Amino acid sequence: xxxxxxxxxxxxxxxxxxxxxxxxxxxxxxxxxxxxxxxxxxxxxxxxxxxxxxxxxxxxxxxxxxxxxxxxxxxxxxxxxxxxxxxxxxxxxxxxxxxxxxxxxxxxxxxxxxxxxxxxxxxxxxxxxxxxxxxxxxxxxxxxxxxxxxxxxxxxxxxxxxxxxxxxxxxxxxxxxxxxxxxxxxxxxxxxxxxxxxxxxxxxxxxxxxxxxxxxxxxxxxxxxxxxxxxxxxxxxxxxxxxxxxxxxxxxxxxxxxxxxxxxxxxxxxxxxxxxxxxxxxxxxxxxxxxxxxxxxxxxxxxxxxxxxxxxxxxxxxxxxxxxxxxxxxxxxxxxxxxxxxxxxxxxxxxxxxxxxxxxxxxxxxxxxxxxxxxxxxxxxxxxxxxxxxxxxxxxxxxxxxxxxxxxxxxxxxxxxxxxxxxxxxxxxxxxxxxxxxx
Amino acid sequence: xxxxxxxxxxxxxxxxxxxxxxxxxxxxxxxxxxxxxxxxxxxxxxxxxxxxxxxxxxxxxxxxxxxxxxxxxxxxxxxxxxxxxxxxxxxxxxxxxxxxxxxxxxxxxxxxxxxxxxxxxxxxxxxxxxxxxxxxxxxxxxxxxxxxxxxxxxxxxxxxxxxxxxxxxxxxxxxxxxxxxxxxxxxxxxxxxxxxxxxxxxxx
Numbered sequence: 001x002x003x004x005x006x007x008x009x010x011x012x013x014x015x016x017x018x019x020x021x022x023x024x025x026x027x028x029x030x031x032x033x034x035x036x037x038x039x040x041x042x043x044x045x046x047x048x049x050x051x052x053x054x055x056x057x058x059x060x061x062x063x064x065x066x067x068x069x070x071x072x073x074x075x076x077x078x079x080x081x082x083x084x085x086x087x088x089x090x091x092x093x094x095x096x097x098x099x100x101x102x103x104x105x106x107x108x109x110x111x112x113x114x115x116x117x118x119x120x121x122x123x124x125x126x127x128x129x130x131x132x133x134x135x136x137x138x139x140x141x142x143x144x145x146x147x148x149x150x151x152x153x154x155x156x157x158x159x160x161x162x163x164x165x166x167x168x169x170x171x172x173x174x175x176x177x178x179x180x181x182x183x184x185x186x187x188x189x190x191x192x193x194x195x196x197x198x199x200x201x202x203x204x205x206x207x208x209x210x211x212x213x214x215x216x217x218x219x220x221x222x223x224x225x226x227x228x229x230x231x232x233x234x235x236x237x238x239x240x241x242x243x244x245x246x247x248x249x250x251x252x253x254x255x256x257x258x259x260x261x262x263x264x265x266x267x268x269x270x271x272x273x274x275x276x277x278x279x280x281x282x283x284x285x286x287x288x289x290x291x292x293x294x295x296x297x298x299x300x301x302x303x304x305x306x307x308x309x310x311x312x313x314x315x316x317x318x319x320x321x322x323x324x325x326x327x328x329x330x331x332x333x334x335x336x337x338x339x340x341x342x343x344x345x346x347x348x349x350x351x352x353x354x355x356x357x358x359x360x361x362x363x364x365x366x367x368x369x370x371x372x373x374x375x376x377x378x379x380x381x382x383x384x385x386x387x388x389x390x391x392x393x394x395x396x397x398x399x400x401x402x403x404x405x406x407x408x409x410x411x412x413x414x415x416x417x418x419x420x421x422x423x424x425x426x427x428x429x430x431x432x433x434x435x436x437x438x439x
Numbered sequence: 440x441x442x443x444x445x446x447x448x449x450x451x452x453x454x455x456x457x458x459x460x461x462x463x464x465x466x467x468x469x470x471x472x473x474x475x476x477x478x479x480x481x482x483x484x485x486x487x488x489x490x491x492x493x494x495x496x497x498x499x500x501x502x503x504x505x506x507x508x509x510x511x512x513x514x515x516x517x518x519x520x521x522x523x524x525x526x527x528x529x530x531x532x533x534x535x536x537x538x539x540x541x542x543x544x545x546x547x548x549x550x551x552x553x554x555x556x557x558x559x560x561x562x563x564x565x566x567x568x569x570x571x572x573x574x575x576x577x578x579x580x581x582x583x584x585x586x587x588x589x590x591x592x593x594x595x596x597x598x599x600x601x602x603x604x605x606x607x608x609x610x611x612x613x614x615x616x617x618x619x620x621x622x623x624x625x626x627x628x629x630x631x632x633x634x635x636x637x638x639x640x641x642x643x
């Protein structure tokens with residue numbers, strides 16, 4: 001073996017070791033910073049969505065920095081508008097107590113009507129016989145949440161106008177509701193009395209181990225903020241970038257790979273753009289469908305518009321839109337006292353069931369029409385892959401993982417297929433027809 | 440108004456060559472001058488990318504702000520002597536603008552030997568059809584003659600320019616169409632000259 005051969009082999013070994021060390025270091029860094037991946041990806045995705053707006057402003061000879069400033073100003077104003085809108089809708093302390101009384105009364109009345117419960121709240125119809133084991137604990141829990149404490153009840157009574165003659169009808173009704181709620185709570189408590197526990201079975205709550213103090217809300221908020229601070233930073237950084245990142249990436253690419261890399265990047269850009277456009281269209285369509293169905297069953301227009309917008313916006317996270325629509329519809333059904341349905345078969349007694357039917361129908365339309373035609377057409381993913389991907393994202397990163405699962409899978413798929421196609425087209429890997437047969 | 444196109448280096452393209460130019464070594468004498476170090480002067484070295492782009496025929500109609508925008512999306516690449524910039528038979532995804540050095544356009548002959556067709560010098564552009572979105576397969580190769588520095592403008596980048604800044608992109612595309620038309624005219628001329636030469640040789 002010559003000296004040149006030896007030095008060449010040593011060079012190969014050193015290069016391989018350095019590469020392996022680099023890969024291990026990179027993997028450990030990614031693992032160490034994994035909590036920042038999701039906020040970074042969210043910031044990047046938002047920047048990608050608003051980039052065309054900056055470009056549109058630049059077209060009118062607005063400098064990029066000013067365009068970004070204007071965009072942020074617009075976002076700030078929109079956020080202020082939304083916060084003010086929410087503040088205007090949020091009731092006062094007394095209003096909140098009244099709302100809880102009404103909600104509790106409506107919940108119990110409708111539950112009793114639906115389940116055909118008797119006065120003792122222990123015997124009902126066949127549906128109750130099937131479902132009471134699961135539903136009763138839920139209703140009890142909601143009752144506990146909505147029930148007024150003695151202090152709150154005192155505050156509510158004190159807030160009632162004095163004098164029977166000038167008392168508005170609504171107030172009379174609320175007092176009646178409150179009394180009915182108290183009665184129902186007592187009856188439910190009697191009906192749900194637990195079996196006496198055997199002696200010695202009760203245990204004092206386990207003391208917290210030293211050092212395992214539960215985090216305070218402020219500490220939790222600080223932790224969330226410190227992690228999610230990355231998102232606006234990534235957002236700004238990517239918006240300010242005028243192509244340096246792409247150029248830097250391509251500079252690292254070998255000359256022979258320049259054109260394939262350009263095509264792969266263009267394909268990735270197209271895939272991400274298609275995903276964003278498809279998602280936007282699907283969110284709009286789902287919001288419209290939910291709004292239309294709820295209008296048909298008698299939810300007033302101003303509520304259906306609100307629920308539709310909220311449903312569409314939350315559908316960015318897969319399956320969250322329908323959940324939001326269901327909860328909003330049920331909340332309305334719980335509080336509504338007077339409904340005017342366009343369909344004759346809807347009545348106040350079965351209104352809750354119709355809300356569920358409307359949302360289920362909207363979800364069905366989404367799954368049958370919007371997902372395959374609108375969304376599947378652009379993302380080109382098998383529905384099963386989408387479901388498994390969303391579940392995997394939820395397990396790994398929670399709701400944000402659900403949000404990022406589909407774009408990640410779509411981009412990954414395009415990256416692999418486009419890379420393989422370009423490498424073949426440029427003769428960097430063998431085409432199938434060029435492969436030598438194995439003897 | 441008639442637009443006058445100035446295409447440095449393009450006149451050498453498609454010109455009929457003597458039969459013995461199939462071999463690169465045959466023209467070594469005259470090529471030595473071409474193959475030498477790239478003609479880099481101090482002034483050229485210090486010239487900014489925007490100033491350089493202004494000289495390129497393709498981008499002559501663009502204003503300063505559009506040129507600055509363009510400078511942000513082009514990719515600067517350096518090639519060593521003999522390195523292929525783009526190869527015959529491969530799909531094209533970018534047009535190239537020669538900034539420094541010389542580029543030789545070659546095509547593989549029927550016997551597999553490369554026949555030089557033209558030598559380009561700055562600020563010539565080549566492989567424009569790739570940026571036009573024709574998805575054509577290249578019919579010739581481009582090879583660096585000595586160290587070469589050039590700019591690559593991807594088709595996707597040009598597409599993005601068309602979406603975001605249509606006026607600027609339109610000016611570039613108009614120039615591109617003009618260049619393609621001139622090349623086509625030159626091809627026809629070359630074909631006509633070749634046929635008439637062959638006819639004269641065939642006559643007794």
